[in-house]
Amino acid sequence: MQAAFFAGNQKFDTGPCVPVTPVGGQVQIRVAYCGLCGTDLHLFHGAMAHRLTLPHVMGHEMSGAIEAAGTGVHGWKPGDRVTVRPLDPCGSCPACRMEHSHICHNLKFIGIDRPGALQGLWTVPAHTLHRLPDSLGMREAAMVEPIAVACHDVRLSEAAAGEFAAVIGGGPIGILIALVAQARGARVLLAEVNEFRVKLARDLGIDTVSPREVDFPALVNERTGGAGADVVFEVSGSQAGAEMMTKLPRTRGRIVVVAIYGEAPKVDLFRFFWRELKLAGARVYEPIDFEHAIELAAAGTLPLDRLITNVLPLNRLEEGMRQMERGGDCMKILVNVQE
Numbered sequence: 427m428q429a430a431f432f433a434g435n436q437k438f439d440t441g442p443c444v445p446v447t448p449v450g451g452q453v454q455i456r457v458a459y460c461g462l463c464g465t466d467l468h469l470f471h472g473a474m475a476h477r478l479t480l481p482h483v484m485g486h487e488m489s490g491a492i493e494a495a496g497t498g499v500h501g502w503k504p505g506d507r508v509t510v511r512p513l514d515p516c517g518s519c520p521a522c523r524m525e526h527s528h529i530c531h532n533l534k535f536i537g538i539d540r541p542g543a544l545q546g547l548w549t550v551p552a553h554t555l556h557r558l559p560d561s562l563g564m565r566e567a568a569m570v571e572p573i574a575v576a577c578h579d580v581r582l583s584e585a586a587a588g589e590f591a592a593v594i595g596g597g598p599i600g601i602l603i604a605l606v607a608q609a610r611g612a613r614v615l616l617a618e619v620n621e622f623r624v625k626l627a628r629d630l631g632i633d634t635v636s637p638r639e640v641d642f643p644a645l646v647n648e649r650t651g652g653a654g655a656d657v658v659f660e661v662s663g664s665q666a667g668a669e670m671m672t673k674l675p676r677t678r679g680r681i682v683v684v685a686i687y688g689e690a691p692k693v694d695l696f697r698f699f700w701r702e703l704k705l706a707g708a709r710v711y712e713p714i715d716f717e718h719a720i721e722l723a724a725a726g727t728l729p730l731d732r733l734i735t736n737v738l739p740l741n742r743l744e745e746g747m748r749q750m751e752r753g754g755d756c757m758k759i760l761v762n763v764q765e
């Protein structure tokens with residue numbers, strides 16, 4: 427069994443996996459598939475280097491089956507099909523005490539602060555486990571983590587059936603937000619600049635335009651009878667997106683910032699005053715979002731097979747990073763960890 431070890435400097439070495447025997451409260455998982463995302467690409471490019479112990483194993487969007495359980499683990503046995511909510515909170519900080527442990531002040535993100543899932547056998551705390559129904563394939567199940575991000579974002583947005591949602595950025599997260607919002611009965615308009623992604627989003631039934639080709643705020647106004655969007659999701663992480671987001675909401679409309687910015691963007695605060703806007707941040711997910719994501723994935727109504735554009739073996743991880751880097755023609759890249 428193999429693992430992909432990140433050596434820094436945009437290099438991976440594939441080598442024998444070093445299985446960690448699960449101790450009290452831990453389980454060991456035979457990982458099936460692991461998705462790659464922008465966070466992994468940032469690590470690959472040298473971001474958050476102070477949080478990594480090299481050689482580092484990345485990966486936090488996975489599916490697999492339990493191989494072994496340590497002492498004190500109840501309700502889980504070898505063979506159980508699972509995914510992992512990759513958060514390890516401290517349990518005692520002010521956020522944890524307020525039941526916001528997903529944004530714990532001392533949060534350890536498994537896959538960054540701890541070894542991740544790009545290894546054949548992976549040992550994690552049992553409290554991170556979510557059970558997968560038999561009807562959900564292992565490939566599709568590796569999409570549960572990003573779907574859970576979208577479920578959290580849409581839940582915090584309070585988007586209701588019949589409301590109009592504008593989504594800026596049609597990467598995996600923006601598209602999943604659009605699909606989850608549509609599943610909730612919202613009307614969605616998506617802005618994306620990458621041609622391949624515009625076409626894919628349209629093929630998936632999402633009304634999508636490029637803000638480089640059309641005046642997006644004008645189109646939102648036109649679609650809403652001049653009112654503006656009930657809710658706006660900023661999922662592009664771009665300065666242009668941060669500028670556009672305040673132009674879209676209706677009076678007392680809501681903006682949810684999902685994206686992570688390399689540099690603090692400029693935001694037009696005047697619009698908050700002018701239209702009495704509300705701004706909310708949304709970070710990762712809570713257990714309820716994972717359960718909702720599993721339910722949605724298992725229902726088979728999300729076009730997950732279309733979002734998975736590539737499946738690579740573990741020893742071609744670097745190629746996957748390069749493809750994401752070019753950004754041109756991929757959506758979600760999965761790694762077949764057992765191959």
Ligand SMILES: NC(=O)c1ccc[n+]([C@@H]2O[C@H](COP(=O)([O-])OP(=O)(O)OC[C@H]3O[C@@H](n4cnc5c(N)ncnc54)[C@H](O)[C@@H]3O)[C@@H](O)[C@H]2O)c1
Nearest residue numbers: 595597598599617618619662663664666685686708709710
């Ligand atoms: N809040 C969280 O916990 C959380 C979790 C996962 C990801 N994220 C963040 O969410 C963002 C989206 O994640 P992703 O994996 O989909 O990333 P991604 O980079 O694949 O997607 C961003 C998309 O925005 C598009 N874009 C860029 N500029 C644009 C513009 N001006 N207008 C419209 N579209 C534009 C890009 O072409 C790209 O398709 C990232 O910033 C990521 O770091 C946050």
Ligand SMILES: [Zn+2]
Nearest residue numbers: 463464465487
């Ligand atoms: Zn991710």
Ligand SMILES: [Zn+2]
Nearest residue numbers: 516519522530
């Ligand atoms: Zn805490």
